[in-house]
Amino acid sequence: KATSSQMTDFENDTTAELIAPGRFGIRLSDRWWIGRGPNGGYVAALMLQAMGDAVGAEDDLADSLPPRSLSVHFLSPPAVGDAEIEVTFEHKGHNTSFVSSRLVQEGVVKAKAMAVFSAKREGPSFDHTSMPSVPSPDGGMELDTSLAPVAVFSQYRAVPVIGGHAYSGGKRAETGGWLKLKDEQPMTAALAAAMLDVWYPAPFITLTEPVRAPTLEYTVHFPRELPAPGNDASDWYLVRLSADMAEDGHFSEDGELWSQDGKLLARCRQMALLRNMKAEEETG
Numbered sequence: 001k002a003t004s005s006q007m008t009d010f011e012n013d014t015t016a017e018l019i020a021p022g023r024f025g026i027r028l029s030d031r032w033w034i035g036r037g038p039n040g041g042y043v044a045a046l047m048l049q050a051m052g053d054a055v056g057a058e059d060d061l062a063d064s065l066p067p068r069s070l071s072v073h074f075l076s077p078p079a080v081g082d083a084e085i086e087v088t089f090e091h092k093g094h095n096t097s098f099v100s101s102r103l104v105q106e107g108v109v110k111a112k113a114m115a116v117f118s119a120k121r122e123g124p125s126f127d128h129t130s131m132p133s134v135p136s137p138d139g140g141m142e143l144d145t146s147l148a149p150v151a152v153f154s155q156y157r158a159v160p161v162i163g164g165h166a167y168s169g170g171k172r173a174e175t176g177g178w179l180k181l182k183d184e185q186p187m188t189a190a191l192a193a194a195m196l197d198v199w200y201p202a203p204f205i206t207l208t209e210p211v212r213a214p215t216l217e218y219t220v221h222f223p224r225e226l227p228a229p230g231n232d233a234s235d236w237y238l239v240r241l242s243a244d245m246a247e248d249g250h251f252s253e254d255g256e257l258w259s260q261d262g263k264l265l266a267r268c269r270q271m272a273l274l275r276n277m278k279a280e281e282e283t284g
Contacts, residue, residue: 008183016050024050037077039152040215041197045190047113050085062119071219078110134161137178137236166204173202176240192266202243218270
């Protein structure tokens, strides 16, 4: 097992320590912060890691029971520091288990999650997915993410290849680019959940003034077990985000995560708020 000095910042900051049956201690790091709270993908990764640890500790389950689906509801932003994740097996089967969790800080539930862990089975297969046609990461201009206005984005390297600039008044709410952690590591389900939520939201492309977009609910599907065969720590990953509409101060966004060799690694959908900063300041 790797020591903390051998682990990446992401691995260290998503580690869950078993403190009692079904209870894990975590420490939220402001490396992954955005605004007044943590990035939603980071919270999702924390909760998925704890649930995965709980599943892995069960001797009566299949040896490989990877996550297939994760859904998180964000009740209120947790603070930097210690918290606990309470994990419950809602249904435990040898090949499929349904697991829930709650992130609790100072007695207050900050987030709730539900995940499905399901083993590989024999069955029909097909793949009609098609990776977006974009320049390679080597052919684009890498951003200086150390200048990013939010801490979480500065943990990544980024090469934009889809959509224009944020707040440029574009015609289509679509954005994305190549991403990888500065502190390189192979792709995992927890990292996929985090990475799909780190790029700025797609509606920002169509707008002309800054807004806030806090996530209410975030769902990630994992069509294949991660890490995928041939995955290397130095690989780039393509994130594509799109949104078809925004209404009543809310929007729904779809996302895809692709490997460099064209494999779809994860899909997500989230429901988020779209808040005008000026109006929010006036109402407090």
